[in-house]
Amino acid sequence: MKKSLKLVSAMLLMSALSGCFAEDYDVGVPRAYLLADDSLRGQPVPLAEANIDWSSSSGDVSETVVDIEEFGLSQEAITVAPNQPASLDFKENEENGGDIWTDPTITAALWKGGEKTELELNDMREFRFPRTEGNYVLEVRFIDREDEAQYIGNVVIEEPVGQRAGQLPGFTHMDMPSITKIDSAEPNGETFDHSYSEVCWNDCDADGNYTVPDVHSGDAEAGSGIVIDWGTMEPNPSEVILIEIDDNGDKISEETIAADNSAITIKVNEQELGRQYSVQYLWRDGEDLLGHSSLDFKLE
Missing domain, CATH: 2.60.40 (Immunoglobulin-like)
Structure with a gap:
C-alpha cells in the first residue's frame, strides 16, 4: 500500500512539474515595446505585430504583412532626436502564461524608401537612433527556435525645437x-x-x-x-x-x-x-x- 501511494505521489509530482515546464517554455507570441526617452525609464511604446509565424500550446499564430513600410507609416508616429538612446523590451501575453524564452535572436533595423539600415544592439538591447533626420519604419525581429515574430513602428527623427535655437x-x-x-x-x-x-x-x-x-x-x-x-x-x-x-x-x-x-x-x-x-x-x-x-x- 505504501509503495502504491509513493508511486501515485511521484506521478502527480511529475505531472505538476511537466505542467510548469510547459507553462515556462511553451509560450505564445511576446509583445514588443520601445523605450526611447532620455533616461530609458519612461513609458514603453508598444510596437505593432507584422509578420508572425509562431506555434505554442496556446495555439498557432500566422500573420502576413506584404509591405511593412506602408504598414509602418500607418502607425502612430514616435518622435525621437538624432542619436537618441533607446532600448527594446519584450513581455509575454498574459493569457499565454510563461515569460521565458530559450535564447532568442533579436535584431532591429530602420527602413526608408526601400533602404535598410541595421541598428547595433548591445546585450541589454540598447541602441542609438542615427543622426540623419527623417521618417523611418522601425523593424524588430524576435526569433526563438522555430518561432519568429516581426514588429513595426513609425519613427520620426528630428532635432528638438530648443536645439534649433542654438542649444x-x-x-x-x-x-x-x-x-x-x-x-x-x-x-x-x-x-x-x-x-x-x-x-x-x-x-x-x-x-x-x-x-x-x-x-x-x-x-x-x-x-x-x-x-x-x-x-x-x-x-x-x-x-x-x-x-x-x-x-x-x-x-x-x-x-x-x-x-x-x-x-x-x-x-x-x-x-x-x-x-x-x-x-x-x-x-x-x-x-x-x-x-x-x-x-x-x-x-x-
Whole structure:
C-alpha cells in the first residue's frame, strides 16, 4: 500500500512539474515595446505585430504583412532626436502564461524608401537612433527556435525645437568619450573604470563649477596606457582640459589639449598610481558657455 501511494505521489509530482515546464517554455507570441526617452525609464511604446509565424500550446499564430513600410507609416508616429538612446523590451501575453524564452535572436533595423539600415544592439538591447533626420519604419525581429515574430513602428527623427535655437543636443543624445586600458595582456584595449557626467548643459552661467568627484579606482599597472577618445562626439567640444589630481584631491597640473586632437594617451608609471585625472569638455558659442561635461578616473 505504501509503495502504491509513493508511486501515485511521484506521478502527480511529475505531472505538476511537466505542467510548469510547459507553462515556462511553451509560450505564445511576446509583445514588443520601445523605450526611447532620455533616461530609458519612461513609458514603453508598444510596437505593432507584422509578420508572425509562431506555434505554442496556446495555439498557432500566422500573420502576413506584404509591405511593412506602408504598414509602418500607418502607425502612430514616435518622435525621437538624432542619436537618441533607446532600448527594446519584450513581455509575454498574459493569457499565454510563461515569460521565458530559450535564447532568442533579436535584431532591429530602420527602413526608408526601400533602404535598410541595421541598428547595433548591445546585450541589454540598447541602441542609438542615427543622426540623419527623417521618417523611418522601425523593424524588430524576435526569433526563438522555430518561432519568429516581426514588429513595426513609425519613427520620426528630428532635432528638438530648443536645439534649433542654438542649444546643444540633449546630454544623453550625444556620444560619450571612451576610455580604454592598453597593456600586454589586452593589446586591443579594455574599458577602464570611470565616471562621465554633465557639469552644466544648455544653462551654464560661468566656468568654475566643477568639483572633484569620488570615483572608483581602476586597476592600472606601470607600463600600461590609458587612452581617452572623444572623436565621435558631435558637435566637437570647443575646448578640452586635462587635470591631474593628487591623493589629497589637490590639483597638480592642468593642460589644455590642442584643438586638432580627438584623443590622448596617458602612460602609467609608478609615480602616477593613486592619482586621479579629469578630462573637462567645454562647448562655447563665442564667450558663452553652452555645455560642460567631465570624465573622471583614478589609477590604482
